[in-house]
Amino acid sequence: MSPFTPSLPGSSAPQSPRIVIVGGGFGGLYTALYLQKYRHLRHSSITLIEPRERFLFTPLLYEVLTEEMSLWEVAPPYVTLLAGTNIQWRQDWADHIDLEQQRVTLRQGDGLAYDYLVVATGMKTLQLPIPGIQDHAITxxxxxxxxxxxxRLDQLAQAAHPVAVTVLGAGASGVELATKVADRLGKKAQVRLVDRGDQILKPFARGLRRQAMQALRQRNVELHLQAQVEAVGPAMVRLDGVEVPSHLTLWATGAEPWPWLGTAVATNAxxxxxxxPTLQLGDYFNVFAVGDIASQDRVTPNTAQNAYQAAAAVAKSLANLTRQRAPKPFRYLHLGDMLALGKGVGGVWSFGLSFGGRLGGLVRRAVYIFRMPTARHRFxxxxxxxxQLVQGLFKMARRGPRKLRQGLLKVARRVQS
Incomplete structure (x- = not known):
């Protein structure tokens, strides 16, 4: 079969193709939205299968903990995001994919036939054999x-006694959680960051690791590396045989892909x-896998950045296939890494340039706002x-011109730091 055959052997590209997308995360939602760029697909049937009511812009979820952003900003409803498009949202679970019959079985509603299929089911929390972690730790x-x-953080902030928080996993999510929680609770809390490895943020650039270490030290976060978590209780964690208090335990140790649905396909370990290379699936050249579920010969990170780049490539390939043209290989371009390192503070690494502090926080937030799914929501x-910025300036102005000048100078110094 030709690598750009649009459907089953002997078939031709339909005039109004039925495109079904399983999963509404970065890979699935952005593929559906990118398809709107192609005029000849605006009257096709595009169906997004996603059981959740809201899309989660995961890189900015941490800002909710410190009340820098609201839930409506980082978790917009699908019905709002898809308004004015020809994308039909099916709030349901995909239970089975029959690649031979080109059909997706749904848990609640009628199944869907497709001419082209995009699978973007994403990842789930990696399960760990630690007693008590399922019951007493929060992902x-x-x-x-x-x-x-x-x-829970709001409750701990009101507690009359000192509190302890344990974050399991010193990857990107763990570091971001530890610094945000430390800023949310302040000096009354002892935040502990635990990992089995010998360093934090192992796959990240040295400059970003250095910024993260500085942020952790400034917030007095206890770092426990090469440590073994043996048990998690309702108010404790056992580390290397020693029970330590933990009024909140956060589980940020990694993820694994959701199992493939239906017809058996080749998978990695x-x-x-x-x-x-085109993200097409083996012999089923009308099926694409996008984001965390997909594995190429060339290793790519399991990140939102990879997912929305792949989504743009798949949308273009679908536009090509429906015009009887060949799809092009997907080439991931690593633009850099960004981390939240506390309230209003961030770290950025891009093409060898590394910076942090308030400037890093501003750049990170601006870039992610630009990456939000629709122009309406970005605005x-x-x-x-x-x-929020104007309100902050007005508050300083009400304290008097001198206070305003001092506040602006303070902001300028932090931006430069």
């Missing part, structure tokens, strides 16, 4: 997790689906950020 992957962690979030 940070879903909207429910964000609400639960925020509620991590359970990711093996795809062609609303940017307007809210500008409103």
């Amino acid at each position: 940070f992957r879903s909207l429910g997790d964000v609400v639960q962690v925020k509620r 991590q359970g990711q689906v093996q795809v062609q 609303k979030v940017a307007r809210q950020a500008l409103r």
Whole structure:
């Protein structure tokens, strides 16, 4: 079969193709939205299968904990994001994919036939054989997790006694959680960051690791490297045989792909689906895998950055296929890394340039606002950020011209730091 055959052997590209997308995360939602760029696909049938009510812009979830952003900004409803498009949202679970019959079975509603399929089911929290972790630790992957962690932090902030928080995992999510929680609770809390490895942020650039270490030290976060978590209780964690208090334990130790649904396909040791350079699936050239579920010969990171780049490539390939043209290989371009390192503070590394502090926080937030899924939502979030800035300046102005000047100078110094 030709690598750009649009459907099953002997078929031709349909005039109004049925495109089904399984999963509404970065890979799936952005593929659907990028398809809107192609005029000849605006009257095709595009269906997005996603059981959640809201899309989660995961890189900015940490700002909710420190009340820098609201849930509506980082978790907009799909019905709002897809308004004015020809994308049909099916709030349901995909239970089975029949690659031979080109059909997706849904858990609640009628199944869907497709001419082209995009699978972007993403990742789930990596399960660990630690007693008590399922019952007493909270992950940070879903909207429910964000609400639960925020509620618990609000309770701990009102506690009359000192509190302890343990973050399991010193990757990007763990470091961001530790610094944000430390700023949210202040001096009354002892935040502990635990990892089995010998360093934090192991795959990241040295400059970004250095900024993260500085942020952790400034917030007096205890760093426990090469440490073994043996058990998690309702108010404690056992580390290397010693029980330490933990009024909140956050689980940020990694992820694994959701299992492939239906017809057996080739996968790697991590359970990711093996795809062609074009992100097409083996012999099923009308099926694409996007984001964390996909594995190429060339290793790419399991990040939002990779997912939305792949989404743009797949949308273009689908536009080509529906015009009887060949899809092009996806080439991931690593633009850099960004981390939240406390309230209003961030770290940025891009093409060898590294900077942090308030400037890093401003750049990180601006870049992510620009990357939000629709122009309408970007505008609303940017307007809210500008409103917060103006309100801050007005508060300083009300304290008098001298206070305003001092405040602006203080902001300038922090931006330069």
